[in-house]
Amino acid sequence: MQSLEGKTALITGGSRGIGLATAKELAKEGVRLGLIGRSEEHLASAEKELKDIGATIVTAAADVADENAAHKAVKTVEQELGGIDILINNAGIAIRGTFAEIPADDWRRGFDVNVMGIVHVTQAALPGMIERNRGDIINISSMSGLKGTKGSSAYSATKFAVIGMSEGLMQEVRPHNIRVSVLTPSLVETDLTRGDAQRDPEKYTQAEDLAEFMVSQLKLEQRTFVKTAAIWATNPF
Numbered sequence: 001m002q003s004l005e006g007k008t009a010l011i012t013g014g015s016r017g018i019g020l021a022t023a024k025e026l027a028k029e030g031v032r033l034g035l036i037g038r039s040e041e042h043l044a045s046a047e048k049e050l051k052d053i054g055a056t057i058v059t060a061a062a063d064v065a066d067e068n069a070a071h072k073a074v075k076t077v078e079q080e081l082g083g084i085d086i087l088i089n090n091a092g093i094a095i096r097g098t099f100a101e102i103p104a105d106d107w108r109r110g111f112d113v114n115v116m117g118i119v120h121v122t123q124a125a126l127p128g129m130i131e132r133n134r135g136d137i138i139n140i141s142s143m144s145g146l147k148g149t150k151g152s153s154a155y156s157a158t159k160f161a162v163i164g165m166s167e168g169l170m171q172e173v174r175p176h177n178i179r180v181s182v183l184t185p186s187l188v189e190t191d192l193t194r195g196d197a198q199r200d201p202e203k204y205t206q207a208e209d210l211a212e213f214m215v216s217q218l219k220l221e222q223r224t225f226v227k228t229a230a231i232w233a234t235n236p237f
């Protein structure tokens with residue numbers, strides 16, 4: 001296993017949920033963190049939590065759907081922390097409703113955030129990785145990227161797209177020693193999924209579980225990588 005100490009990670013959607021849990025796990029490994037999120041308030045609160053555990057951290061508020069804002073945020077992180085070794089494209093939104101009900105604008109917004117957000121941030125970070133001939137990109141799709149279900153056609157469509165584009169990117173950048181991985185988690189308990197009923201944390205996958213998985217895959221020797229992984233709860237019934 002390789003050490004992650006001193007590396008720089010950029011996490012989109014790092015202010016809450018899976019992104020924040022991953023930032024915390026990476027901080028324990030001595031990774032310097034750049035976090036992108038929309039809300040300044042959520043970023044400030046994440047920054048405080050991470051600084052309290054000794055992390056080196058830079059935050060940049062940006063909507064990843066906005067190409068210019070996304071590029072600017074990546075540049076800010078690169079200027080403050082140096083080249084990005086690890087990019088975790090995690091920012092995403094849920095789009096709920098039946099196919100017929102979801103307004104076209106919501107379909108478009110879903111694609112703008114969940115798909116184009118990854119395009120914008122990756123296009124900004126990739127040249128540096130190619131130049132250094134090294135890097136890790138983890139894209140967060142979903143179980144909904146493998147299987148459509150009633151009421152999640154729009155979300156599913158965006159997450160299927162994430163898998164397709166990750167596979168293509170992976171093939172393009174392997175010759176540069178850049179590892180592209182796409183994760184398809186099942187239900188993880190976060191603000192995105194927390195419904196009216198509180199789920200039993202012993203039975204549902206927690207953001208920390210996914211974060212630990214990502215840290216362990218990043219620590220694999222550079223010669224090998226996890227191409228895809230589906231992380232499920234063992235027994236949520």
Ligand SMILES: NC(=O)c1ccc[n+]([C@@H]2O[C@H](COP(=O)([O-])OP(=O)(O)OC[C@H]3O[C@@H](n4cnc5c(N)ncnc54)[C@H](OP(=O)(O)O)[C@@H]3O)[C@@H](O)[C@H]2O)c1
Nearest residue numbers: 013015016017018038039042063064092142187188190192
């Ligand atoms: N939770 C699950 O069960 C589950 C399962 C499979 C896949 N996923 C995927 O995992 C990822 C993270 O989900 P989560 O459950 O951790 O969600 P979450 O708790 O709702 O957190 C979402 C994070 O993304 C940020 N974000 C949302 N839209 C953004 C935008 N347009 N620009 C920049 N940042 C944005 C949010 O920032 P603000 O605080 O500023 O809003 C927040 O930091 C998503 O891609 C989701 O689709 C989740």
